[in-house]
Amino acid sequence: MQTIALNDGNKMPILGYGVFQIDPKETQKCVEDALSVGYRLIDTAAIYGNESAVGAAIKASGVARNELFITTKLWINNISRNNAKAAFMESLKKLGLEYIDLYLIHQPFNDSYGAWEVMCELKKEGLVKSIGVSNFYPDKLTDFYFNNEVKPALNQVECHPFLPRFDFEETMKNLGVTMQSWASFAEGKNDIFNNEILKNIAKKHNKSIAQVILRWLIQREITVIPKTLSKERMQENISVFDFALDPKDMEQIATISQNPFIICNHRDVKTAEFLLNLAK
Numbered sequence: 002m003q004t005i006a007l008n009d010g011n012k013m014p015i016l017g018y019g020v021f022q023i024d025p026k027e028t029q030k031c032v033e034d035a036l037s038v039g040y041r042l043i044d045t046a047a048i049y050g051n052e053s054a055v056g057a058a059i060k061a062s063g064v065a066r067n068e069l070f071i072t073t074k075l076w077i078n079n080i081s082r083n084n085a086k087a088a089f090m091e092s093l094k095k096l097g098l099e100y101i102d103l104y105l106i107h108q109p110f111n112d113s114y115g116a117w118e119v120m121c122e123l124k125k126e127g128l129v130k131s132i133g134v135s136n137f138y139p140d141k142l143t144d145f146y147f148n149n150e151v152k153p154a155l156n157q158v159e160c161h162p163f164l165p166r167f168d169f170e171e172t173m174k175n176l177g178v179t180m181q182s183w184a185s186f187a188e189g190k191n192d193i194f195n196n197e198i199l200k201n202i203a204k205k206h207n208k209s210i211a212q213v214i215l216r217w218l219i220q221r222e223i224t225v226i227p228k229t230l231s232k233e234r235m236q237e238n239i240s241v242f243d244f245a246l247d248p249k250d251m252e253q254i255a256t257i258s259q260n261p262f263i264i265c266n267h268r269d270v271k272t273a274e275f276l277l278n279l280a281k
């Protein structure tokens with residue numbers, strides 16, 4: 002698996018497996034399948050409710066801990082100086098691990114500065130190897146970057162062909178913060194798997210639309226964590242290192258965003274309210 006160097010010197014697989022919206026009862030099998038076909042990065046979160054199942058799969062798989070890269074995230078109600086440590090320890094316990102590879106502030110709300118101080122302490126103690134953020138838009142990320150001594154290693158944001166986030170990419174490249182795409186397939190919405198432009202490019206390379214999308218992101222040095230319940234699709238989604246898109250393909254994919262589509266707009270008041278109420 003191709004890796005990418007984070008700004009703290011740690012390495013991370015460029016492609017991993019995400020477990021959002023996977024029923025906790027199905028998660029262990031899915032993660033075991035993912036590990037068996039070669040995934041080494043698993044992306045979960047406290048709010049997904051499936052950290053214990055991810056932990057059980059890791060244990061059952063027998064894959065050496067130092068081969069794995071496990072990400073989890075701090076939910077909004079615990080993004081504070083007071084709550085962050087206990088929330089982290091709970092995640093660590095559920096995952097059955099001695100350390101987390103990457104711990105993210107899940108959303109740009111509540112006291113991210115206070116929580117970050119705690120995360121820096123956890124990093125010093127070796128309980129987490131890398132720390133980062135998620136859903137931080139360029140303005141918030143830049144402020145956060147310049148006003149913290151320890152810089153976020155990564156920012157996980159919604160990014161797919163309908164929402165390519167070239168502006169986010171530029172900010173993160175300038176700051177040296179690794180970008181990670183969530184919903185690379187737009188969660189299958191907006192008829193993405195029937196998009197004509199993607200279909201033609203896929204046909205040209207004898208690959209699937211899913212593979213073209215992942216390749217398009219990876220060639221921009223954006224890391225990816227596609228989710229699927231199907232072992233066959235896991236295999237398909239990881240098989241993207243044997244072809245390359247040419248500049249014309251990349252340009253054509255950029256035109257898809259002429260019709261933008263967003264799953265979660267953090268600048269929308271109703272969305273913010275919805276997210277803030279989720280843990281209640």
Ligand SMILES: NC(=O)c1ccc[n+]([C@@H]2O[C@H](COP(=O)([O-])OP(=O)(O)OC[C@H]3O[C@@H](n4cnc5c(N)ncnc54)[C@H](OP(=O)(O)O)[C@@H]3O)[C@@H](O)[C@H]2O)c1
Pocket residue numbers: 018019020021022044045107135136157158182183184185186187188189194209211212226227228229230231234237238
């Ligand atoms: N930080 C955040 O706020 C945030 C938010 C959302 C997600 N995430 C993370 O990002 C990960 C990925 O995003 P996501 O799960 O929202 O959506 P996604 O990966 O864009 O899309 C998943 C959808 O695509 C389908 N799919 C997967 N591979 C396919 C293939 N090869 N061919 C056809 N369909 C395919 C899946 O169906 P099947 O399962 O039926 O195959 C599922 O419906 C999450 O699991 C989570 O870890 C983070």
